[in-house]
Amino acid sequence: DVIRWLAGESEYDTALATGRPKSGRELERYRDALSGDRDRPSYHVTPPANWLNDPNGMIHHDGTYHLFYQYNPAGPYHGTVHWGHAVSEDLVRWEDRPVAMSPDPSGPDRDGCWSGCAVAVKRVDDADGDAGSGPRVVPAGDDADSSVAAGDADAVYALYTGGRDGWQRPCLATATDDDLTRFEPDAANPVIRSPPPELDLLSTPGEPAHFRDHCLWYENDRWHQLIGAGLQDRGGAAVLYTSRDLREWTYEGPALVTEEADPGVVWECPELLRFSDGDLIHVSDYEDVRYFRGTFDADVGRFRVDEEGVLDPGAFYAPQSLSTPDGRTITIGWLREERSAQSGWDAGWSGAMSLPRELAVVDGELRQRPAREIERLRETRLVDDRLTADGTPERLDATVEAFEVRARLDPDDAPGSAVSLRVRESPDGAERTAVRIGSDRVVVDRSESSLDRDARDAPVGVAVDDLDRPLDVRVFVDASVLELFVNGRRALATRIYPTRHDATGVSIVADAGEGTDPGRGPDGGTNADSPGVDVDLSM
Numbered sequence: 001d002v003i004r005w006l007a008g009e010s011e012y013d014t015a016l017a018t019g020r021p022k023s024g025r026e027l028e029r030y031r032d033a034l035s036g037d038r039d040r041p042s043y044h045v046t047p048p049a050n051w052l053n054d055p056n057g058m059i060h061h062d063g064t065y066h067l068f069y070q071y072n073p074a075g076p077y078h079g080t081v082h083w084g085h086a087v088s089e090d091l092v093r094w095e096d097r098p099v100a101m102s103p104d105p106s107g108p109d110r111d112g113c114w115s116g117c118a119v120a121v122k123r124v125d126d127a128d129g130d131a132g133s134g135p136r137v138v139p140a141g142d143d144a145d146s147s148v149a150a151g152d153a154d155a156v157y158a159l160y161t162g163g164r165d166g167w168q169r170p171c172l173a174t175a176t177d178d179d180l181t182r183f184e185p186d187a188a189n190p191v192i193r194s195p196p197p198e199l200d201l202l203s204t205p206g207e208p209a210h211f212r213d214h215c216l217w218y219e220n221d222r223w224h225q226l227i228g229a230g231l232q233d234r235g236g237a238a239v240l241y242t243s244r245d246l247r248e249w250t251y252e253g254p255a256l257v258t259e260e261a262d263p264g265v266v267w268e269c270p271e272l273l274r275f276s277d278g279d280l281i282h283v284s285d286y287e288d289v290r291y292f293r294g295t296f297d298a299d300v301g302r303f304r305v306d307e308e309g310v311l312d313p314g315a316f317y318a319p320q321s322l323s324t325p326d327g328r329t330i331t332i333g334w335l336r337e338e339r340s341a342q343s344g345w346d347a348g349w350s351g352a353m354s355l356p357r358e359l360a361v362v363d364g365e366l367r368q369r370p371a372r373e374i375e376r377l378r379e380t381r382l383v384d385d386r387l388t389a390d391g392t393p394e395r396l397d398a399t400v401e402a403f404e405v406r407a408r409l410d411p412d413d414a415p416g417s418a419v420s421l422r423v424r425e426s427p428d429g430a431e432r433t434a435v436r437i438g439s440d441r442v443v444v445d446r447s448e449s450s451l452d453r454d455a456r457d458a459p460v461g462v463a464v465d466d467l468d469r470p471l472d473v474r475v476f477v478d479a480s481v482l483e484l485f486v487n488g489r490r491a492l493a494t495r496i497y498p499t500r501h502d503a504t505g506v507s508i509v510a511d512a513g514e515g516t517d518p519g520r521g522p523d524g525g526t527n528a529d530s531p532g533v534d535v536d537l538s539m
C-alpha cells in the first residue's frame, strides 16, 4: 500500500514533477506510512521513503549540520538521483528537509545530480590578472580550517557530478539561502567540459568515461579538487584539479592511482582528510572503502602512501566528512541494504546512514570512534554489571531493538575462548546475531540473524590481535543496523533483518574454543574458563 500510495498519481506525482515534496508535512506522511516497519532504524538517518545512497554536501553552516544524500524520490531503487536533505543541531537528531537539488531537464545533470560536496565561500575582489572567469573565492564558514568567520560567507556552493546520456560532468550549484534549502545550477555548467584527454578512462556500455564525485579543499591559495575515476586497463584513480574561482579548473594529473592491476574498477567518492599527524585519502571501490594513510604534497599534487587498509569491511560505503566547529573530522557513510531488491521494494525504502564517527590519524595510526554526541541518545541504562560468561547463556534483563551495549574484556584471560554477545535474539533462539569477541577478531555472525533466506548471512569481522587489552567493544543496534567499534581503532557497520517481532533479547555466552564456526558453539559451551566481562547497556 505504501508503494502504491508513494508511486500513486495525486500528491506524489506533484512531488515528483517539482522534484521535491511540497512540504515538511508531506515528508512526515512518508515517514508515518513506514513507521510500523521493524527494519527501520530509529537513530540512524533513513530516507523519508524511497531510495538513499551516498552522503553528499556535508557541512556545518550557520550553526546547523547539513547532510544531503543521493535520493530517488521515484521509488526505493537507484534511479534519477536528487539531493535529499536532513539537518541537525547536534549530529544525532536529524530532521527532514525538502529535496535540495533536482536534475535540470535541460542541463548536464538531466539524468541525475550525483555525489558531491559543499563549501561556504567568500568572494574576494582583487582583480589580480590571473583569476579565472568569476571573482576569486576563498573558504568561509565555521569549520576550524577556514580563514573567514561563519557569518562572513557570501555563498555556499555544491560541486557535484551531473549525469546526462551516460556522460559524467562536474557541475556547480549555489544555495539560494542560508538554510541551504535549495541549490540552483550554475550557468557555466559543466564547469569541466570533458575528462582529461591524457587519461585513458574506463568506458563501459552506456557510460563513456567514468569520472565522478568530488572532494574540495583550499590550500596554497588555490582550491583543490579530487575526482574519482577508473583507468581503462589499470583500475582506480583520484585525479586532481585546481582553481581560484571554482568555475575554471586546471588539470594537475592523478594524485593517487591504484598500485594493483584492477581493470574495471572505479574509485568512487575519493576524499582527502588532513590531520596534524598525517593525511588520509579514502576511496570506495564498489566493494570496500579503502584508505591510504600518508602525505599529500600540494606542491607536486601527489599523495605519498605510507600504509593502506580497509576503513570498514561491512556495509559502509561512499563516506563523506565535515569539520565541526571544534575541529573534529566527522564521517558518515551510506549503509547499503543486504537483503533482496524485492524486499527493499516491498518495504518502500532503501538505505541508511551510519552513525557519525570521528576519524583521526594519531601517532601514525588511523583512529575511528563514535562521535561523542551519540552519548546524548542514551536515555536509560538497563544493565551495568560484571558478568562471567561461563558457558551458560546469561540473558540480560532487557528486550530491545535500539540500544548501545559496551563490553570490556580481556579475551587473553582464557586463551582459546571467546565471548559472544547475542543481540536481536528471539526467545526460541530461531533468530539471533552473535558478536563474537575473540583474541584475534571480533566477528558478527549473521548465520542465524534472519529466517529470510535472501538476507545476507556471511560473517563480517575486524582484526583485533594488535589492539591493547582489555578490548573495549561498543555495539550499536538499531533495527536492521548493527555497528561496532573496538578500542577506538576498528569499525564495522553491517545489516541484519530479524523477521520475528520478539527478536529483541540480549544475552552473553562463552563460546566453544576457536576453530569452531564463530558463534556456532553448542549452547553449553566447552571451555571451563572465560573472561569476566563488564557490560553496560543503554537505550
Ligand code: FRU
Pocket: 053, 054, 070, 081, 114, 115, 161, 212, 213, 268, 269, 318
Ligand atoms: C557511489 C556512486 C557515486 C555516484 C553516485 C550515484 O555509490 O555510484 O559514484 O556519484 O553513487 O548515485
